[in-house]
Amino acid sequence: xxxxxxxxxxxxxxxxxxxxxxxxxxxxxxxxxxxxxxxxxxxxxxxxxxxxxxxxxxxxxxxxxxxxxxxxxxxxxxxxxxxxxxxxxxxxxxxxxxxxxxxxxxxxxxxxxxxxxxxxxxxxxxxxxxxxxxxxxxxxxxxxxxxxxxxxxxxxxxxxxxxxxxxxxxxxxxxxxxxxxxxxxxxxxxxxxxxxxxxxxxxxxxxxxxxxxxxxxxxxxxxxxxxxxxxxxxxxxxxxxxxxxxxxxxxxxxxxxxxxxxxxxxxxxxxxxxxxxxxxxxxxxxxxxxxxxxxxxxxxxxxxxxxxxxxxxxxxxxxxxxxxxxxxxxxxxxxxxxxxxxxxxxxxxxxxxxxxxxxxxxxxxxxxxxxxxxxxxxxxxxxxxxxxxxxxxxxxxxxxxxxxxxxxxxxxxxxxxxxxxxxxxxxx
Ligand code: S3P
Numbered sequence: 001x002x003x004x005x006x007x008x009x010x011x012x013x014x015x016x017x018x019x020x021x022x023x024x025x026x027x028x029x030x031x032x033x034x035x036x037x038x039x040x041x042x043x044x045x046x047x048x049x050x051x052x053x054x055x056x057x058x059x060x061x062x063x064x065x066x067x068x069x070x071x072x073x074x075x076x077x078x079x080x081x082x083x084x085x086x087x088x089x090x091x092x093x094x095x096x097x098x099x100x101x102x103x104x105x106x107x108x109x110x111x112x113x114x115x116x117x118x119x120x121x122x123x124x125x126x127x128x129x130x131x132x133x134x135x136x137x138x139x140x141x142x143x144x145x146x147x148x149x150x151x152x153x154x155x156x157x158x159x160x161x162x163x164x165x166x167x168x169x170x171x172x173x174x175x176x177x178x179x180x181x182x183x184x185x186x187x188x189x190x191x192x193x194x195x196x197x198x199x200x201x202x203x204x205x206x207x208x209x210x211x212x213x214x215x216x217x218x219x220x221x222x223x224x225x226x227x228x229x230x231x232x233x234x235x236x237x238x239x240x241x242x243x244x245x246x247x248x249x250x251x252x253x254x255x256x257x258x259x260x261x262x263x264x265x266x267x268x269x270x271x272x273x274x275x276x277x278x279x280x281x282x283x284x285x286x287x288x289x290x291x292x293x294x295x296x297x298x299x300x301x302x303x304x305x306x307x308x309x310x311x312x313x314x315x316x317x318x319x320x321x322x323x324x325x326x327x328x329x330x331x332x333x334x335x336x337x338x339x340x341x342x343x344x345x346x347x348x349x350x351x352x353x354x355x356x357x358x359x360x361x362x363x364x365x366x367x368x369x370x371x372x373x374x375x376x377x378x379x380x381x382x383x384x385x386x387x388x389x390x391x392x393x394x395x396x397x398x399x400x401x402x403x404x405x406x407x408x409x410x411x412x413x414x415x416x417x418x419x420x421x422x423x424x425x426x427x428x
């Protein structure tokens with residue numbers, strides 16, 4: 001499906017952010033290995049999270065949808081998963097394959113996990129290495145670098161492991177394997193990544209603590225089912241934040257957004273670029289911070305984004321790059337080489353597409369330089385099969401007078417199935 005978008009001038013109104021993808025995945029995984037019934041409210045029924053649901057169904061977990069966004073998971077306990085009768089399919093979802101690898105490392109059966117064409121190209125050595133150190137036997141393509149992964153779990157031992165790349169998926173895989181290990185498991189991270197796994201593990205009764213850049217987990221006999229209400233996804237809200245920020249006279253209220261401090265780099269950066277963002281009604285939901293955000297559009301200026309903030313906004317860089325193209329002056333993004341191994345090579349995808357809109361962009365090995373302030377023109381751009389590229393480019397298209405086309409835009413269903421309808425509702 002191609003999306004045809006006409007440039008508008010203002011974003012006005014109110015939306016509710018769709019449920020958080022990272023937290024939705026974790027609710028299924030922990031619900032499945034907890035004892036008892038876990039009810040999940042505001043689950044994200046998008047393709048990535050549905051891949052996680054299907055993987056656990058294949059391992060004998062009864063998961064029922066009471067409504068499109070309400071899940072009931074009959075947890076069978078830490079040792080209650082069954083050997084699947086064929087490969088588990090993670091689709092496009094890095095979170096599914098990497099976190100699930102951690103859980104499979106602790107099982108007494110062998111299972112294979114695979115995914116779509118994009119997932120088969122993404123690095124898996126980063127989970128294979130620590131899980132093997134814990135005692136799992138894992139085979140993968142090219143000597144364990146890529147999926148499909150065949151994981152033979154067994155008796156694991158806790159490890160102390162410093163993450164070589166800032167990755168919440170790797171951290172989470174190790175912690176989930178740590179549930180099955182003998183002794184304590186410690187993950188050391190130089191730059192803090194999203195801590196939803198830690199928060200939810202604590203919510204389900206595990207013994208976990210974090211301090212001074214170290215996360216420690218001690219195994220418990222069981223996890224207890226818990227009720228989970230998933231906050232809105234700041235990574236999905238980000239497209240609307242930028243749409244409002246770059247179109248003058250815009251005023252947008254985004255309700256129920258998760259503002260876990262490990263995810264709020266987008267707010268810090270947009271404010272630094274001159275955007276007026278107000279945070280209202282802060283509250284805590286299952287240990288996660290939630291709030292309403294009010295964004296007012298006015299002119300933006302360029303900025304530098306590097307170092308410790310990168311993991312706090314890694315998924316938002318495609319749309320931040322769009323904001324930079326509409327800002328006055330230069331924006332430099334560095335230390336973001338991880339973008340090359342996401343659902344697409346996002347550095348290349350952003351540079352190619354923004355140039356088609358007429359922006360002045362230099363590609364760096366680990367980032368981008370964008371010189372803003374040029375007048376942009378409508379264009380035909382490519383999603384590269386990557387949901388966040390499609391949505392970021394839709395925000396650009398909406399902000400340029402004339403008609404633009406985003407090719408193969410159906411991939412938005414990976415994380416935000418109603419994206420185009422929501423965009424249509426608030427643009428005038
Ligand atoms: C995620 C972690 C991040 C992020 C991804 C979701 C998670 O990936 O980019 O979209 O749910 O843990 P990495 O951990 O690979 O950086």
